[in-house]
Amino acid sequence: MRSAYELIEKAGKMNCTVGEIILLEESEMTGTPREQLIERMNQNYIVMKESVEQGMTGKWKSLSGLVGGDAARMEALRASGKSLLGDRMNQAAARAIAVAEVNAGMGRIVAAPTAGSCGVLPGVLLTVRDVTGTSDEKVIMSLFTAAGLGMVIAERASVSGAEGGCQAEIGSAAGMAAAAAVELAGGSPEDTGHAAAIALKSFLGLVCDPVAGLVEVPCVKRNAMAAVIAVTAAEMVLAGIKSAIPVDEVIDAMAAIGRQMPCSLKETAHGGLAVTPTGEKIRNTYHQ
Amino acid sequence: MKAGIFDMLGPIMVGPSSSHTAGAVRLGLMARKILGTNITSAKIILHGSFAETGKGHGTHFALIAGLLGMQPDDSRIKQALEIAEKEKMLVQFENAHLGDVHPNSVKFLLTGAGGEKAQVTGCSVGGGRILITEVNEFAVEFTGEYPALVLQYLDSPGMVAEITKILAVARINIAQMRVSREGKGRKALAVIETDEKIRKEVLQAIGELAKIDRVMFIEPLN
Numbered sequence: 001m002r003s004a005y006e007l008i009e010k011a012g013k014m015n016c017t018v019g020e021i022i023l024l025e026e027s028e029m030t031g032t033p034r035e036q037l038i039e040r041m042n043q044n045y046i047v048m049k050e051s052v053e054q055g056m057t058g059k060w061k062s063l064s065g066l067v068g069g070d071a072a073r074m075e076a077l078r079a080s081g082k083s084l085l086g087d088r089m090n091q092a093a094a095r096a097i098a099v100a101e102v103n104a105g106m107g108r109i110v111a112a113p114t115a116g117s118c119g120v121l122p123g124v125l126l127t128v129r130d131v132t133g134t135s136d137e138k139v140i141m142s143l144f145t146a147a148g149l150g151m152v153i154a155e156r157a158s159v160s161g162a163e164g165g166c167q168a169e170i171g172s173a174a175g176m177a178a179a180a181a182v183e184l185a186g187g188s189p190e191d192t193g194h195a196a197a198i199a200l201k202s203f204l205g206l207v208c209d210p211v212a213g214l215v216e217v218p219c220v221k222r223n224a225m226a227a228v229i230a231v232t233a234a235e236m237v238l239a240g241i242k243s244a245i246p247v248d249e250v251i252d253a254m255a256a257i258g259r260q261m262p263c264s265l266k267e268t269a270h271g272g273l274a275v276t277p278t279g280e281k282i283r284n285t286y287h288q
Numbered sequence: 289m290k291a292g293i294f295d296m297l298g299p300i301m302v303g304p305s306s307s308h309t310a311g312a313v314r315l316g317l318m319a320r321k322i323l324g325t326n327i328t329s330a331k332i333i334l335h336g337s338f339a340e341t342g343k344g345h346g347t348h349f350a351l352i353a354g355l356l357g358m359q360p361d362d363s364r365i366k367q368a369l370e371i372a373e374k375e376k377m378l379v380q381f382e383n384a385h386l387g388d389v390h391p392n393s394v395k396f397l398l399t400g401a402g403g404e405k406a407q408v409t410g411c412s413v414g415g416g417r418i419l420i421t422e423v424n425e426f427a428v429e430f431t432g433e434y435p436a437l438v439l440q441y442l443d444s445p446g447m448v449a450e451i452t453k454i455l456a457v458a459r460i461n462i463a464q465m466r467v468s469r470e471g472k473g474r475k476a477l478a479v480i481e482t483d484e485k486i487r488k489e490v491l492q493a494i495g496e497l498a499k500i501d502r503v504m505f506i507e508p509l510n
Contacts, residue, residue, distance in 0.1 A: 108300060108301070110301075113296045114306040115303045115305050144293065150291070150296030150297070151295075154289060155291065161414075162414075163414060213344035215305050268337055269340060
């Protein structure tokens with residue numbers, strides 16, 4: 001079975017990023033030239049940036065009308081100078097909400113790793129880019145590192161809410177984003193593992209309980225929380241903090257928790273927030 | 289499950305759900321490819337989470353969009369039902385328990401313009417990735433990532449060798465292969481995923497083998 005430990009060790013030995021290893025492997029395995037893979041990732045990055053821009057306009061409304069306009073509200077707060085998080089973290093959260101709102105409105109996004117969690121990586125990476133002043137090329141390379149961590153998660157656990165609950169979607173996105181963020185800030189391959197582990201641990205056990213079965217409540221706001229946690233995890237690792245549990249073992253724990261989670265809490269809308277009095281009321285209104 | 293880079297970052301898609309919207313479009317697309325012609329009528333049976341929360345995720349629209357040949361990033365997915373009506377494709381939905389299958393499973397019963405029939409079952413396994421698990425009541429397993437050759441034939445000694453010999457001569461490399469049958473000497477089905485596209489004359493040569501009943505070539509998604 002694929003392990004993050006092996007990827008990180010290989011990258012360390014070859015003095016390159018985890019993303020570089022993944023890129024080499026994919027190019028070799030599929031026979032696709034490296035430049036073509038990078039160009040395809042660039043297309044993803046372009047759509048990510050577009051979806052942030054579109055979402056920040058605040059003009060998106062979901063079909064149900066439950067979500068929309070919150071990214072613009074966050075930006076208005078930031079512009080007023082009254083943000084508690086500060087400009088940068090406010091933007092990370094606002095951008096994550098922006099993309100998730102575009103998704104809920106049946107707009108175009110990049111699943112990262114899923115549509116429900118599509119806001120986390122754009123929110124985190126565009127913000128880390130602004131903070132560090134790094135180039136778009138480096139951000140694109142960091143997306144390969146994020147993908148590498150995601151591939152390990154998909155093989156050892158799952159990235160599907162129906163299989164593993166919200167931890168598998170939003171948790172995986174946070175882990176992938178934390179790994180990419182720490183790399184962009186100058187972290188080592190080993191640091192990417194610690195950052196992913198710390199972020200992922202914060203989401204273990206998180207259930208998938210969408211109100212009325214829609215990818216709206218609580219999904220959109222969870223994207224903002226995951227973005228903030230991912231940056232915090234990267235910050236901790238940059239400060240020299242390590243994860244006590246190695247990332248592969250955290251992923252295995254996530255897989256086990258997902259198997260133990262009842263079906264009612266795995267995207268069926270039969271438990272959690274979906275069956276609160278207000279959740280039921282929304283469901284009845286929507287399904288009339 | 290093994291996944292590639294662009295399963296993790298991607299697809300570029302219309303929301304709201306990679307498993308329930310984009311995956312559903314791809315399942316519809318694969319079913320359409322397996323039938324091989326335009327669809328005049330489709331019965332769509334939803335299982336598990338597809339049945340429970342499909343409506344909220346636009347799963348119904350997405351499945352129809354796929355059957356119509358749309359890609360997961362097509363902005364017309366929302367209007368799939370109207371488009372199906374215009375194109376005279378009859379669609380009927382049903383919720384049912386399909387047995388011990390993935391929670392996001394669907395079964396298509398399709399009829400084509402020339403009366404062709406196909407039964408396709410598949411599931412959406414997360415991030416827009418899919419797995420086709422049954423074709424015309426035979427258990428199969430393929431993802432739509434490779435060109436796939438689906439062959440129905442009469443089980444007989446040497447049949448697999450004859451098929452693979454044709455592929456070998458045409459310099460087509462087999463990536464994965466799976467064979468199943470109803471019983472000894474009865475109907476059998478082979479799914480052969482290849483690295484290269486399979487040319488018309490190669491398909492023809494396989495189709496001319498004595499015991500071959502049906503040859504389907506399914507181009508990969510994307």
